[in-house]
Amino acid sequence: MSLLIHNREYSTEITAADHGKRVSIAGWVHEKRHLGGVFFLIVRDFSGFAQVTLHKGEVEKGLFERVKKVPRESVVAIEGKVKRERKAPNGYEIIPERMEVLNEASQILPLDITGKVGAELDTRLDARFMDLRTERTKHIFIIRSRVLKVIRDFLDGQGFIETNTPKIVSAATEGGTALFPISYFEREAFLNQSPQLYKQMLMASGFDRVYEIAPIFRAEEHDTTKHLNEATSVDIEVAFVSAKEVMAILEELIACVYSEIERYPGLSKLNLNLEVPKIPFRRITYDEAIALLSETGEEIEWGEDLSTSAEHTLGELIGELYFITDWPCAIKPFYAQPIDVEVEGKREDICNAFDLMHPKLELASGSQRVHSYELLKRNIESKGLNPDSFEFYLDAFKYGMPPHAGWGLGVERLLMSMLEIDNIREVVLFPRDRRRLAP
């Protein structure tokens, strides 16, 4: 173990006021520059950059030669004296006395970290450990971590408890097609698509407000910029309320996330001006959505789901975050509560479900849930599913299930839309998609 790293300081903890002080720093060799008789080594650590300056003839010759030769991206520890220097990062430079190479990098790098040479997303994801060293990518993941903390703090503050439900399950929740089967001893099991059934079962437990932030697995074949096969979902479920109350929680949460992230100084690295959305968000019904679309010449048959192009058209018309409510039951899952609505004199098969939309994509969906055992069983059957596979779930509706409602919010969708990032893979450390299973 290097002696130098015991007293290691972050580059941004040192300032020009430390002029004359002996310090040690450790990090990666970001850049090397040779200008006449002066050699500059830029060392990068988690906090930022430090300039190490060597004047030929003023430093010991062996050290000068070693510094010159150390390959870029090697990990080094350096001890030296601080000298005030207006032109250097943070207003100081380090005149080195000792350097230890803790790990020498190979000469040919898979990526350029300095940002001088751009790279395709695929190349970046193949060398993700290295891509994470770039300022922009680093800040995306610091923001991701902050977003998760804001969500936890917000929900904890509203009396929710955080739960963990199984990811190895026996039944589908969001329709039978998008499941990853796995072998579970002598039986078949699946990776969970959503904590839906479990969070609802917890409503029968007397925990009135639960949330979970966890992976969801979807075996969707699409290769798009907004779908992952392993995503992270924030799920909530609340007892003794209707859809209206959980929609209010959702919009308050989104506004809270935006206003916390707006204050994050690293946002400047993403060249972004965040505008905190005003609440309440606009609400339109499914019928109003298809009427709006029809005015633009985009015809949606009643009962049909909205296509990506329809979502974009609506997004352009509305231009801000909005809810679509009152969906046809046929395109929502069996657990969404039907409501009685009369449209032009005839009863429509509508349920109390909603989607939260960003102008570019769907962020969340939720609903008031069916809490009657009989109706739920009928709904499962009418969707062509076998109630026997749902026995463990249906049981919870037989012995005192309160009315309840909830939603699921895609963490990556929230991040990409908030940070104006086009491809969802950018906001996942190691994304899983149709082609990518490593790294």
Ligand code: AMO
């Ligand atoms: P839904 O299937 O709409 O609803 O999912 C909720 C939210 O999760 C995100 N999401 C995804 N993000 C990236 N890639 C995917 N393949 C993907 N699939 C879903 C989206 C979506 O809006 N059980 C219900 C929620 C509820 O009613 O409580 C559900 O899972 O942002």
